[in-house]
Amino acid sequence: MSTARTVLETEEHQALRAAVAALGKRYGRDYMTTVVREGKHTDELWAEAAKLGYLGVNLPEEYGGGGGGMAELSIVLEELGAAGSPLLMMIVSPAICGTVIARFGTEEQKRRWLPGLADGTLTMAFGITEPDAGSNSHRITTTARHDGDDWLLTGRKVFVSGVDIADATLIVGRTEDARSGKLKPCLFIVPRDAEGFGRNQIDMELQAPEKQFELVLDDVRLPADALVGDEDAGLLQLFAGLNPERIMTAAFGIGMGRFALAKAVDYARTRQVWKAPIGSHQAIAHPLAAAHIELELARLMMQKAARLYDEGDDIGAGEAANMAKYAAGEACVKAVDQAVHTLGGNGLTSEYGLASLITASRVARIAPVSREMILNYVSHQSLGLPKSY
Ligand SMILES: Cc1cc2nc3c(=O)[nH]c(=O)nc-3n(C[C@H](O)[C@H](O)[C@H](O)COP(=O)(O)OP(=O)(O)OC[C@H]3O[C@@H](n4cnc5c(N)ncnc54)[C@H](O)[C@@H]3O)c2cc1C
Numbered sequence: 438m439s440t441a442r443t444v445l446e447t448e449e450h451q452a453l454r455a456a457v458a459a460l461g462k463r464y465g466r467d468y469m470t471t472v473v474r475e476g477k478h479t480d481e482l483w484a485e486a487a488k489l490g491y492l493g494v495n496l497p498e499e500y501g502g503g504g505g506g507m508a509e510l511s512i513v514l515e516e517l518g519a520a521g522s523p524l525l526m527m528i529v530s531p532a533i534c535g536t537v538i539a540r541f542g543t544e545e546q547k548r549r550w551l552p553g554l555a556d557g558t559l560t561m562a563f564g565i566t567e568p569d570a571g572s573n574s575h576r577i578t579t580t581a582r583h584d585g586d587d588w589l590l591t592g593r594k595v596f597v598s599g600v601d602i603a604d605a606t607l608i609v610g611r612t613e614d615a616r617s618g619k620l621k622p623c624l625f626i627v628p629r630d631a632e633g634f635g636r637n638q639i640d641m642e643l644q645a646p647e648k649q650f651e652l653v654l655d656d657v658r659l660p661a662d663a664l665v666g667d668e669d670a671g672l673l674q675l676f677a678g679l680n681p682e683r684i685m686t687a688a689f690g691i692g693m694g695r696f697a698l699a700k701a702v703d704y705a706r707t708r709q710v711w712k713a714p715i716g717s718h719q720a721i722a723h724p725l726a727a728a729h730i731e732l733e734l735a736r737l738m739m740q741k742a743a744r745l746y747d748e749g750d751d752i753g754a755g756e757a758a759n760m761a762k763y764a765a766g767e768a769c770v771k772a773v774d775q776a777v778h779t780l781g782g783n784g785l786t787s788e789y790g791l792a793s794l795i796t797a798s799r800v801a802r803i804a805p806v807s808r809e810m811i812l813n814y815v816s817h818q819s820l821g822l823p824k825s826y
Pocket residue numbers: 529563564565566570571572573595596597598599643649800803804805806807808809810813826
């Protein structure tokens with residue numbers, strides 16, 4: 438692993454990895470398990486990571502960030518995940534919302550939000566998924582209409598993470614003039630306590646501190662400056678946020694996969710039921726080796742996507758971010774599955790804490806864009822094959 442890192446990452450990147458890994462180690466899986474069991478949130482880790490400059494590492498320096506990009510932010514999430522304590526809200530708060538505001542927000546919006554997103558005192562959730570649209574975001578119906586200088590926003594969202602702990606949610610809607618047809622998205626900052634902004638927690642079979650919510654927006658009145666960017670800018674602004682989301686989900690998957698793999702390797706080295714440790718049997722060793730290779734390959738694609746994005750190549754980053762998310766999702770699911778199997782019965786005990794990752798790892802395959810939708814994208818965009826839907 439170290440060879441690949443020195444070839445592809447600067448000394449600063451390697452130092453960042455080491456520093457975040459050290460922070461992660463101080464919290465780790467036990468911290469997450471306790472937080473989940475007690476129904477709490479990751480406030481301490483969030484605050485400490487922010488104080489050390491990790492959460493805002495991608496945001497512009499003039500607004501309190503670290504002046505880096507997705508290369509750095511993905512390192513932070515990967516390393517926290519590899520330590521067993523990933524911060525899911527990093528995918529939405531600094532990565533999607535911070536990036537969109539930094540790139541398309543007004544000066545006032547940048548001053549209002551970016552310093553807080555960077556120092557962790559403000560958190561923003563992101564809502565695009567709708568019950569009747571799902572993977573087909575061109576079908577979203579959350580609609581904004583003008584009322585004097587204000588906007589009135591109406592619609593429904595599902596599976597939106599962390600709305601309870603976020604100060605506001607960046608909601609993807611469309612204007613009344615573009616109510617149907619190809620999506621011309623508009624992004625609105627909706628404060629948590631806005632009148633008409635209701636939320637219901639969805640019962641998920643996930644052991645995670647971040648909860649998912651159904652949102653009901655019933656004529657939520659928003660000032661003119663709740664709109665981020667240009668109402669006619671189209672998809673470009675949205676993808677400025679969605680590519681970071683995919684890169685960060687890749688980091689989330691790689692981190693979780695590494696965590697599970699490390700546990701399995703540790704176990705396979707020491708567990709002995711015949712003459713030698715179980716790790717000497719190739720039926721155990723080879724799938725773990727394959728999992729390691731696949732995680733490394735996924736990281737390579739994530740680094741490519743981050744580099745392209747940070748260099749301003751939104752189109753190139755789009756393809757690479759999709760591929761990275763796909764590769765990481767698959768590598769994560771396989772690594773977790775193999776890790777659980779390696780531990781035999783202990784793979785299912787609470788003491789070893791791996792079984793709950795079977796469900797958690799599926800998140801990297803389903804969200805924010807499913808495995809099949811990425812295969813569709815690559816079939817059409819990269820290979821030029823015809824569309825079936
Ligand atoms: C833990 C978690 C957190 C989430 N957090 C957020 C969040 O913060 N904000 C937010 O907006 N959303 C969030 N989501 C929603 C997530 O992005 C969606 O679940 C995802 O985009 C898939 O949409 P869907 O669930 O409606 O599935 P559907 O679109 O109904 O798809 C169901 C299945 O059909 C397949 N499918 C659909 N269309 C096609 C096709 N054309 N070809 C082949 N297969 C197809 C899909 O691959 C999938 O396997 C979260 C989801 C989870 C599980």
